[in-house]
Amino acid sequence: MWGFYFNQLVDSLPFFFKGLWVTVSISGLSLIAGTVIGFIWGIIRAGKGGFFSFLIGAWVDIIRGTPFLVQIFIVFFIFPEIGIQLEAFPAAVIALTNLAACFICEIVAGGIQSVPSGQKEAATASGLSYWQQLKYIILPQSMQIILPPLVGQYVLLIKDSSVVSAIGVIDVTRAGWLTVQRVPEGVMVFGLVGLLYFIICYPLIILSNRLEKKFST
Amino acid sequence: MLEAFNFRVLFEYMPLYMKCFMATLWLSGISLAGAIFVGIIASAMRLGRFKILSILAGMYIEIIRSTPLLAQLYFMYFGLPSLGILVSEEVTGITALTLNSGAYMAEIIRAGIQSIPKGQVEAGISSGLNYFQRMRHIILPQALGVTIQPLLGQSIVLVKDSSLLSLISIMELTRAGQVLTSERFMPAEGYLATAVFYLVIYYMLKTITNWSQKKLIFREAGR
Numbered sequence: 001m002w003g004f005y006f007n008q009l010v011d012s013l014p015f016f017f018k019g020l021w022v023t024v025s026i027s028g029l030s031l032i033a034g035t036v037i038g039f040i041w042g043i044i045r046a047g048k049g050g051f052f053s054f055l056i057g058a059w060v061d062i063i064r065g066t067p068f069l070v071q072i073f074i075v076f077f078i079f080p081e082i083g084i085q086l087e088a089f090p091a092a093v094i095a096l097t098n099l100a101a102c103f104i105c106e107i108v109a110g111g112i113q114s115v116p117s118g119q120k121e122a123a124t125a126s127g128l129s130y131w132q133q134l135k136y137i138i139l140p141q142s143m144q145i146i147l148p149p150l151v152g153q154y155v156l157l158i159k160d161s162s163v164v165s166a167i168g169v170i171d172v173t174r175a176g177w178l179t180v181q182r183v184p185e186g187v188m189v190f191g192l193v194g195l196l197y198f199i200i201c202y203p204l205i206i207l208s209n210r211l212e213k214k215f216s217t
Numbered sequence: 218m219l220e221a222f223n224f225r226v227l228f229e230y231m232p233l234y235m236k237c238f239m240a241t242l243w244l245s246g247i248s249l250a251g252a253i254f255v256g257i258i259a260s261a262m263r264l265g266r267f268k269i270l271s272i273l274a275g276m277y278i279e280i281i282r283s284t285p286l287l288a289q290l291y292f293m294y295f296g297l298p299s300l301g302i303l304v305s306e307e308v309t310g311i312t313a314l315t316l317n318s319g320a321y322m323a324e325i326i327r328a329g330i331q332s333i334p335k336g337q338v339e340a341g342i343s344s345g346l347n348y349f350q351r352m353r354h355i356i357l358p359q360a361l362g363v364t365i366q367p368l369l370g371q372s373i374v375l376v377k378d379s380s381l382l383s384l385i386s387i388m389e390l391t392r393a394g395q396v397l398t399s400e401r402f403m404p405a406e407g408y409l410a411t412a413v414f415y416l417v418i419y420y421m422l423k424t425i426t427n428w429s430q431k432k433l434i435f436r437e438a439g440r
Contacts, residue, residue: 065373065419066412067380069391074412077404155283162285166384173287186295194284194292201283 005185009192012179019175020196022089026171027158029093034100034157035150041101042108043134056105063102068163071095076167092164100157107149111142144215151208155201162197172196226403227410230393237393238414244311244389245376251315252375253368256322263327274323281320287381289313294385310382318375325371329364330356362433369426376418390414 041056063071072095079086086094115138123133165174176193180186227234262274281289290313297309333356341351383391390411397407 062412062416065377065423066415067377067391069380069383070394070408070412070415073391073394073404073408077398077408081405159283159285162287163381165287173285173291176288177291180291180295184295184299186292186297186299190288190292190296193288194280197284197288198280202279205279205283 005183005188008183009179009185009188012175012183015179016172016175016192016196019170019172022169023158023161023171023173023197024200026089026092026096026164026169027161030096030100030161031154031157033093033097035104037097037101038104039108041105042112045105045109046112060102060105063099064106068095068099068160069166071099072164072167088164088167088169091167092161092169096157096161096164099160100153103153103157104150107146107153108142111146112138114145115141148208148212148215151204151211155204155208158201158204159197223403223406226397226401227406230397230407230410233396234390234393234410234414237388237390240387241376241379241389241414241418244307244314244382244387245372245379248311248314248318248379249372249375251311252318252322252371255315255319256326259319259323260326260330263323264330278320278323281317282324286313286317286378287384289317290381290385306382306385306387310379310385310387314375314379314382317378318371321371321374322368325364325367326360328367329360332363333359365429365433366426369422369429373419373422373426376422377415380415 041060045053045056045060047053072092075095075098076086076088076091079091119137119141120133123137128136161171162173165171165177168174170178172193176189180189183189259274259277262270263278265271290310293309293313294306297304337355337359338351341355346354379389380391382389383395386392391408394404394407394411397410398404401407
């Protein structure tokens with residue numbers, strides 16, 4: 001019995017690889033954009049307060065307090081209501097980018113704040129401008145603190161990308177869901193789905209652990 | 218933009234939302250209790266003397282951590298029947314949430330136990346305390362202080378993750394938004410209301426987290 005389904009599963013392998021490519025491209029696009037936005041937000045957030053810092057803080061809190069599934073439904077359904085037609089793929093990238101930016105913002109802000117204030121005072125006393133301080137003194141030092149959780153966060157975000165299957169994006173998870181309707185062998189189908197995620201995520205987890213060990217001493 | 222939304226319909230659906238809110242609370246509550254239990258067992262296996270148990274627990278933790286919860290949920294939802302195990306969606310959902318969160322809990326508890334300096338354990342041994350006495354009087358009270366914050370953070374993650382149970386047609390908060398989408402075609406109102414309910418839980422848990430942090434700092438300072 002398993003042999004019969006196994007052959008069917010082998011036949012649908014190209015379908016899974018297509019799904020894997022969708023997962024990789026959604027995660028890749030969102031992680032790059034999210035990292036850039038997250039760093040900008042994080043730098044503002046770590047600053048002296050002010051309106052934008054407050055605004056970002058409130059937004060990050062709202063995003064961190066709601067499930068990604070709900071966020072993606074809101075993005076997917078609200079844009080059409082205000083007159084912007086949105087395909088599932090860009091909706092997924094927008095939602096995941098926003099999620100990434102919010103979590104990375106917190107990591108970056110925490111990293112910047114962990115730099116001893118004496119360093120900033122010394123930089124100010126040396127007559128460096130705020131941007132020079134960031135570039136030459138604060139960011140290089142805080143990178144050690146930012147990098148390990150950042151890589152760990154990437155793993156979480158890649159896994160979260162599976163949720164976009166709920167709005168019909170055919171990623172790996174959706175490929176599994178569609179296949180299991182034809183090949184009713186859930187253990188094998190989602191075993192394969194799990195394996196594909198494992199191949200992407202596990203090396204990143206090891207990298208994150210290594211970075212943590214390297215910088216903790 | 219706001220006048221396009223019909224919030225009056227939400228009053229009509231309030232009983233449904235309240236029911237679903239309670240459902241999210243009890244589903245997450247049971248899963249949370251289960252996850253802490255699984256986490257304690259798995260971390261004990263991981264740190265224990267028996268090599269095989271340690272490897273097994275390690276494999277469980279690594280596999281869970283490197284695959285998405287949704288894939289795990291579907292694995293059980295579609296996989297259990299093909300293995301001949303027929304249980305309700307609720308049981309499937311709670312089990313998946315418990316096993317998923319349990320792996321993260323195990324890592325948190327392990328880190329907490331390992332944060333206790335070795336010298337303390339050795340001092341315990343030389344005072345003639347046995348393993349369980351050392352655990353009870355020396356390691357666990359201190360480890361709890363270190364673990365309580367990340368455990369609460371993980372509980373917040375668990376509550377949010379319970380939204381995925383809507384995808385295997387369990388009635389909970391996210392599903393309430395889906396009901397509004399299918400019955401009235403009001404997805405925006407439906408999911409915004411859902412988001413507000415999740416935020417209520419989030420702020421409750423966050424308040425507890427901040428409060429416990431203050432308590433802990435207070436205790437540390439008083440020592």
